[in-house]
Amino acid sequence: MIYEELQRQIEQLRILSRNGLDLSEEIAQLEAKLAALKRQTVAPAPSPSPATELDDWERVKLARHPKRPYTLDYIKSLTEDFYELHGDRLYGDDAAIVTGLARFEGQTVVIVGTQKGRDATENVKRNFGMPHPEGYRKALRVMKLGERFGFPVITLIDTPGAYPGVGAEERNIGGALAQNIYELFHLKVPVIATIIGEGGSGGAIALAVGDRVLMLENAIYSVITPEGCAAILFRDATKAPEAARALRLTAPHLLRLGVIDEVIPEPPGGAHLEPEMTLGTLKEALQRHLCELLALPVELLLRQRREKFQKMGVYEEIPESSLS
Amino acid sequence: MIYEELQRQIEQLRILSRNGLDLSEEIAQLEAKLAALKRQTVAPAPSPSPATELDDWERVKLARHPKRPYTLDYIKSLTEDFYELHGDRLYGDDAAIVTGLARFEGQTVVIVGTQKGRDATENVKRNFGMPHPEGYRKALRVMKLGERFGFPVITLIDTPGAYPGVGAEERNIGGALAQNIYELFHLKVPVIATIIGEGGSGGAIALAVGDRVLMLENAIYSVITPEGCAAILFRDATKAPEAARALRLTAPHLLRLGVIDEVIPEPPGGAHLEPEMTLGTLKEALQRHLCELLALPVELLLRQRREKFQKMGVYEEIPESSLS
Amino acid sequence: MAIFGKKYFKVELDRPERKDDETLWMKCKACGELVFKKRVRENNNICPKCGEYFFLTAPERIELLVDPGSFEDISRPIIAADPLQFTDEDGSAYPEKIKKAQEETGLANEIIIGQARIGGYPVILAVMDFRFIGGSMGSVMGEQICQAIRHAVKERAAFVLISATGGARMQEGILSLMQMAKTASARKMLAEAKLPFISIMTYPTTAGVEASIASLGDITLAEKGALIGFTGRRVIKQTIRQDLPEDFQTDRFAFEHGMVDNLVKREQLRDELIRVLSLFAPLLTQSPAVAIEAHKKEAIV
Amino acid sequence: MAIFGKKYFKVELDRPERKDDETLWMKCKACGELVFKKRVRENNNICPKCGEYFFLTAPERIELLVDPGSFEDISRPIIAADPLQFTDEDGSAYPEKIKKAQEETGLANEIIIGQARIGGYPVILAVMDFRFIGGSMGSVMGEQICQAIRHAVKERAAFVLISATGGARMQEGILSLMQMAKTASARKMLAEAKLPFISIMTYPTTAGVEASIASLGDITLAEKGALIGFTGRRVIKQTIRQDLPEDFQTDRFAFEHGMVDNLVKREQLRDELIRVLSLFAPLLTQSPAVAIEAHKKEAIV
């Protein structure tokens, strides 16, 4: 499904390039990605189970649905007067992350979100929503700008992950993610993160250290893609549906594991079918949480944020009696 | 004089490359610099004036003297247990700036200094003491590291200026300098800057926002090189000696203008003739100032630093009566 | 502070005619067409035929941006001194150079600072004039920028800096370099007061100004056609002995390398500023008119 | 806290023989020479013939670095749970995998934390063992690192983290990802207490650990031969469909790209650590012996 979409987009680019635009590089790049995708792509999933609850793999497909609302759709609908800010002041500007100021229910807020492209041209620009270090550094810059003025931060996460490329490694993508995570614990304004589509690994959590972490009903949030997990653990990338189930990457599981605070319901069939409904529900939730967080003194806010993540994890205490 | 030295170094590289090392790129680079230098280099200056006071242009030549002690010589002699730190954590490591921790009279301090090379090979590595943005960003990182532990900062400045190159501009050298200057005003530890050789423009002041700014007797500190000034204002680069005099770039002038706090005397003929003497005098001065500064509460320290620079500048008040 | 009304510092924004209006028509240097000067001015000094940006003086910039009638000069009554007793090779002393620039521009200095409203929001403007010795930063510019920042804090206004400068003023030597530190040190006052600093870079914003206050904005906008960089093209070319990228140090180059938030067309600059200011509105003095009145009263006392 | 003395958590640093010591000689995988195992061990697991680094287990690492006899295990008595009820395709459940790793390594977990002295300076060590499911970070590692940091603050000791890890532990799913945030959140306690955090990256330091706690050191050292990066070579190659630079993600690559302070040979690591620690000495507990005694007393109470 995704690669059919991609194929369509490559065609589109080819048409564009017939009009005199040189897009050969972009097309080659896309074709490489398509080839990689094909190798990873799985057989069609079995039809949905008769239960009303969707299968985890179905959810993965919905989270990646090409018609799903993306970050800019949320910004447009949830906020007013969005003013986009660009650049990390160090190296470049990364269009895979959108940052800016906007008014949310009358309150100026910082918006940071990963952004996928709707078509081939935009996907080249947005790098399929996979940010480079400069994207995360821009995000940090703008969040700190907001902090200076007391503006709360709203992040929207929809990324397969940070971009796996040479330039990203050269510019210390790992360090950039680490720095963002660290600094988010000291940002003296409320932070609300929402996983709206794909919450892909380190590239997601670097924007998701929030006082509240919300998640759309059909979003996913995982330490690794189902395909990657299947390739490594099962030595068979086509076992992605099984991996998806094993990883417990959907909102209901994550709520149970204490990783997220609230699931934002979607209409049957996914957010893209009735976007206004999902947007309305998310807006109400953001408003409610923001209201609560703005009432907290900064010190308490930061302590609670730290304690929230300090608690995460499950392990077994070994009773002393069992030790030899 | 400088370009004779450079020529010698190119020869040296050629010899090196005969031993199987491929240095063609470095040699080409150096030759380009040599050519540029030749175009800028001035005729030999007139013999020193009979007065004991050296002529400003003589001082420029001493400040650039290839045997003059460089930053690492000072570090070696002034401090113990120097531990060099590398990298900006963003992009790279710039050998034109040396940073690290060391013990100065029993106190751990941060050392930051621009570093020129002694020979051709080292000058390629050190880029003739002309830093890129990553050098300034490394400096800021290490100064902030020191701040976390309460370590005072000692900077040593000897640079023709920030490197005028494409990469430097691409990575926002202006923004890097601005950021350093700004952050230095908020560094919660004593900062003592010493101009030990060339204090070249923005590339120098980005490390010279100190509670104290010391300057060696034969160092220079200027908004532009005499050659550059002559080329622009006099439309004749060979008029550098005149420009040097016009710019008032030597320590006695700068003391009078309130830009520096103390002149560190050098032996007749320059610091390189009796390095131990100059080093001893500087050490005593650093100790004295550090002792004073460590006694100040942080808030007062920062206020005084800000006020010191707020006062800089000379202008004429227009009496109201003279206004029509 | 009565001097604010006096001719020497006042920027005459509403004068009906100008010195250079000797003819009604001018030839566009870009498209070669003859265009009616009045139309050009009404069009933000942009050629009505081809869109080429003509140079804007500081007073013209201010006129373009502020709410009509809201601008009030708040400059300190200072002009450049000659601490170095600097004389160019052609024998002209620095004070003469200043005097000539004053006569040619009708301005006391290379920068105008003033209080105004933009879309009703209170701002303190600091606007450089490139005609005045290349808009270069010496002791006067440094002090006026600090003065502007102090006023912004007092009035709870946004600080808007519009750069058009070749950098430091060589004729003031090291003291011009020190203005980089002086202006940067004042900038913190805005942060402490939670007031926004909007830096607008135009053609050109380079060297000592680009490497200090102009790069320290909360929001940084580049006017379309801006030249942004630290070292001049000529010096770089001479050093590296290579051709420079075609877009080197252009507005687009600055944007692509993450140096500015947005590129803005001149004719949209005012609207863009209003958009930005509106997001900071709750932090600014609520009623700009009241603030201005308060300032006037204090000035009289 | 008497469990610290018990076999399950204790790292046996001084055991005279090892399981794998079935023969006295081994063949070096790099130079092919036959070398005497005892000599290799005495030589920091480096081939005495060619200098090749052999793998170091966590106990070996600790032995290599700390003052003899100074190490004391301070691990929390916890082991991995199975919150996801995760089963690999081969049918082996996660708890079985853990059990197998425990049996193979003699360790309870993939990380050992302990209190020790290095050159007399008090340190809290956290050392990963790559043999234990690739040294991957799950809930246990996250908690042990936080425990180590809490101890460092309590004892005014330096925190030294030695990474040897493939990243997050997939079998714990999202909870392993959360350990990136959990460990990063604890790191601030060291900064607040003015205690140094020295991060040592060895072969390999990648993915979720590299992108969190390992990259947050005050001082970052890479052991010669380290592999440092976020995404694995294979995945990158598959994505970009190009050959990777020869030195990609090597120690030298990390150094040249500004990611680490220094590259250190294994045999010099202890001396290098002492050099670094000495610069922070006044901030650490003055008499390490006293601190250890104090800790022991508290533990008994």
Ligand SMILES: [Zn+2]
């Ligand atoms: Zn035209």
Ligand SMILES: [Zn+2]
């Ligand atoms: Zn060997």
